Amino acid sequence: MIDKNSPIPIYHQLEESIKQLIESGQLKPGDALPSEREYSEQFGISRMTVRQAIINLVNERFLYRVRGKGTFVMEQKFEQNLQGLTSFTEDMKARGMEASSKLINFEIIPADAKLASALNIQEHGPVYKIKRIRLAENIPMALERTYISANLVQGLTSEIVKNSLYYYVEETLHMKIVGGTQVIEASIANKEEVKLLEIPELSPVMIMERSSKLEDNTVFEIVKSTYRADRYKFMIDLKRF
């Protein structure tokens, strides 16, 4: 179980070993772990070394400790990371729904000042503008307008756009999207949104504007989405530092 001669630190070996027990279900949420001294004796390692392993797992929220009682497995194992950057397709799949798209418009436009600044390119530079209706279970969920510098992703076609853009960019072009920022606000649907999303006039909508970046920190895309408030809620995990 623990190899003292391994170049891998002992505390790290123990960490992985405990994680394994949790993930395989041999340790269930709420279960008490053996005490630090028990681990120490069982593996012939110092209690401080055991503590280092446990402290790390506590920081990662796999375990929690109560002084005088013991160390226990966290109730809510590992929630999937929302606040993760996901494509619409991935997002809907995580919600157990089937995603599809309807391409409304696909063209190359010159960047206006605001867009050029957001994409970090020259004004009037060529930009793909992709306007799509996003559907879940064939019901309109969002209107999405994606802007990508045409110099960055060359040879984009409407065929590719109809399938998964992220898949093409990551698997074929080998560009790696690493993160971004997203601004969320509430609003009332405008005429175009009312029509395309098939909702009543004056319906509330959630507007999300995302900017995603590649490994080298260049801006990859700007996405403006309008989500139907009656069909979409946004959930995030919070951590207090």
Added chain:
Amino acid sequence: MIDKNSPIPIYHQLEESIKQLIESGQLKPGDALPSEREYSEQFGISRMTVRQAIINLVNERFLYRVRGKGTFVMEQKFEQNLQGLTSFTEDMKARGMEASSKLINFEIIPADAKLASALNIQEHGPVYKIKRIRLAENIPMALERTYISANLVQGLTSEIVKNSLYYYVEETLHMKIVGGTQVIEASIANKEEVKLLEIPELSPVMIMERSSKLEDNTVFEIVKSTYRADRYKFMIDLKRF
């Protein structure tokens, strides 16, 4: 600087002391800290105790360490904390605005089924209900309804609520809020919200429902907030895994 006879752990004293130096600007981003051995000798404490303080600050992203080189102050210590769980007061401060509150209502109510389930208590159990208007620069920003189990936080008074609830809970009761989840959706203001937030009828609003948890994974509070869409945008950082 360090009081060995204080009931406050030495590593915690050192932690606060270093944080102070960073926040006061005496240690600037990129600066190297004294080495662990220097701290150890200067304060007459063990190197392992110094390490415990530094490890905590590294976990909180105040510092970073490089083996063989030293320990340094993080470049962007405050940038990272969106998707961080913040109180309204902290949130507004980060936006450069002054926060205040108006207490609308403070009472103890019996939990209905939904609330009892969310707070993980018995149905009809006593729950503090705190209704507050949150203002930024003295303009209404949000209507906030907070629900806390009365058995968990005893002796809450309207005086405490008028000041900072998080401060009281963390500093006086020594409860540690570690995280939570938040659901965001768009809607139209109802009559009460229109009146209290001083907005036109049919105005769009952003509704956020937060559940925060303590170290031992018990639910601490449920907060339902209604934010004026014209005054509030929500920004998060995204990471792709």
Added chain:
DNA sequence: ATTGAATATTGGTATAGACAACTATATTGC
């Protein structure tokens, strides 16, 4: 001047032991 080896300094891992603070259980005294 440049290279290369030795030395010093830094953080990383690990040990052994001590006592404190807290919890649960068993025992004692009434």
Added chain:
DNA sequence: GCAATATAGTTGTCTATACCAATATTCAAT
């Protein structure tokens, strides 16, 4: 029976020490 006390077991804090691994510096050989 019940309450107070003792005891054992848990995590929390702290010390002192040792050696490893990575980096920086010093100094000698070329």
